[in-house]
Amino acid sequence: MRERDDIAIKGTRQGLLIALGEGPWEAQVDALARRLEKGAAFFRGGRAALDVGPRPLNESQIRQARDLLARYEVDLWAVQSTADATILATVRLGLSPILGPEAAAGDTGPLREGKETPAPPAGGLVVERTVRSGQRIEHPGDVIIIGDVHAGAEIIAGRHVIVWGKLHGVVHAGALGDERAVVCALDLAPTQLRIADHIARSPEERRRRPVPEMARVHKGRIEAVPWPHR
Amino acid sequence: MSARVVTITSGKGGVGKTTVTANLGVALAMRGQRVVTIDADIGLRNLDVMLGLENRIVYDLVDVVEGRCRLRQALVRDKRLQELYLLPAAQTRDKSAVRAEDMVRVCDELRESFDFLLVDSPAGIEQGFRNAVAPADEVFIVTNPEVAAVRDADRVIGLIEAEGKGPARLIINRLKPELVRRGDMLDTSAVIELLAIDLIGIVPEDETVIVAANTGRPVAFTDNSPAGRAFHNIARRMLGEEVPFAPLKEPGFLERFFRWMRAEGEEQR
Incomplete structure (x- = not known):
């Protein structure tokens, strides 16, 4: 199995920011699952924002990511995207939407x-x-x-x-x-x-x-x- | 036949979720329904005590999930009602012992043989709450007519809507008509206006409920207490009956007039 993926994880003042790479959603979710499995102890008990880039996602896809993170005791609090559909789905799920890439640093407060x-x-x-x-x-x-x-x-x-x-x-x-x-x-x-x-x-x-x-x-x-x- | 899975939750603790679950279980079973009450509060179980079944537990929900027994073996039959069962929570484990998928699987397995599965959710909005809501067809939110409880109920209603499990319905528990009359407690209409969801029951404050909880004999067994009657009314509404909400204060002249106007209007349609 390929060990490399293009998921970027960094720490911010508001918790982790997990940026997914390009490519199909399912593949990125699988890659994220492998990352979580490998570093289970590192992730446990943390909170994270997910950067999905320009992907249009629906509620069940975001829920899928949230539930995956929850399984490793990571609390998904926000989703960052430039796609309107994703932002709306995020709001409907009761999570916080973060718009655009300028908030990515996160350490100054969006x-x-x-x-x-x-x-x-x-x-x-x-x-x-x-x-x-x-x-x-x-x-x-x-x-x-x-x-x-x-x-x-x-x-x-x-x-x-x-x-x-x-x-x-x-x-x-x-x-x-x-x-x-x-x-x-x-x-x-x-x-x-x-x-x-x-x-x-x-x-x-x-x-x-x-x-x-x-x-x-x-x-x-x-x-x-x-x-x-x- | 397939059971309806109803999850009873609240956000805030101590508002009466477990009391409501136990009493609705009793009221529905007394009306000939086959009912399983499921305690999803792993690690802080109470439902068995309220139903007076604590000393009959052999296996629990975690034993079922981890394959140490069959589901049927874990069901505790009520000593008074043939068609009322309890699926107890484990007391020695914590909420991470059960996942949302497990709750869905357990409920699906029970659906065929029963009419109602009542899931008693833990307080809070964390994983335990998510597990309890995962199998739900309907969700009842229990609140007290207090600002803090209503605020937490609002938060939970938002989460239920986000899960696509809405619209949730509301049970107002421990209403004190005397305080409402004096204007010292939120009244029913204020709570409903704040939360903007449908009501399924109003349970008045009633000392017999506390006695009943301590003795393991829910008030719904007897029909002569105000709270007992309220639980039976909720059960009847769950079964599709139109039961009017008892007026908790005397309607004023204008209110009676508008009601009359509305009734007239409906007749003409």
Whole structure:
């Protein structure tokens, strides 16, 4: 049997980053299984992100990789890919998506570093479901949620965040330093709301009848205004 | 005939998964269903104690998985109900002794001879939970009307959806109507609004449940306790009966009016 494969494994601050090589998915999974078998003691108890490159993967394929890693007691927490299908499947499985190769180093934290970074030319990510506690959606461009964002969930966007539903989780718009980013929701009651470097909490008392609101940075502070303006 | 595999899970510990599993097993068996309750909490088994069957265990789930006995030999028959069985967990091992594939295989083997397999999941979201959910056709989430329990339930519902096992249904356990009336406890509608899933049962707080757990005689054996009745109502819903949810607070005038409006509207359709 060929001993060599093109799987690259490196350590980052957030755990291991396992980068699969090119070639068919099944072959790469087999190669990963052999690597895990050989180094079982090394992997045990760790957490890992999987870099699958531009491959479009479905949920069951990602689940297959997750279960394989779980067998060696490795917790798969994130999948990195440049394919939209893979990102969507990752989100649906409740894992964290990491976009593009620039996050590969991982040791600086994928987003929210350095204000001087110009906003990357990224499109929008549309998520059509309820985002539940423990689920995290991270995207360098705009994030649009059609559904509710429950308390305990996190939305982190390089630009705007728009929620067509209730927003009760933690939200960070303009996470790369863009102060012009806004957060809009039909019921804007986040646990915590951040825009660029600014942080705000929702008022303690809940409104009886929520109205759509937009939060933005105005004169150095986050303020929420009802939508539409009166 | 093929059994329905129902996994009972929660995320947070101590909300009453095992109590729910034991009582639903009893309630279903009393309605003539052939039921196996499966304790998937390897290393921290409790279901046998709640059912009062601890001293009858010879083999357990891990013995089956590791081939030390046949599946039939590990099943413990209830001393009161002919059609209620327990597949106990091992107490001396841990969760890594069983894999998800093993749970699926064991359940598939039991499917032919029974109507319901009720899997009692361990707390948490780790491998033990994954094992318990792997064979499930349906998942029931148990929660208490408390913010922390509801938050964990939400997390678990998300994981169940991701596994393609959804939509899960909700059991609200240990509801205290008096506290709800005073506005000191989340009420049913608040919990459902927070979690956005369907309800299958509401079990009120009931001291007899604790006594029952200690004596190995689940409350569902008698029909005269509020919790016992609630478990029988869940069993009836599982069997396809329409059982209305008992109102836990008096509906106000507007609520009654809207209900009446809705009923009128449905009749006209």
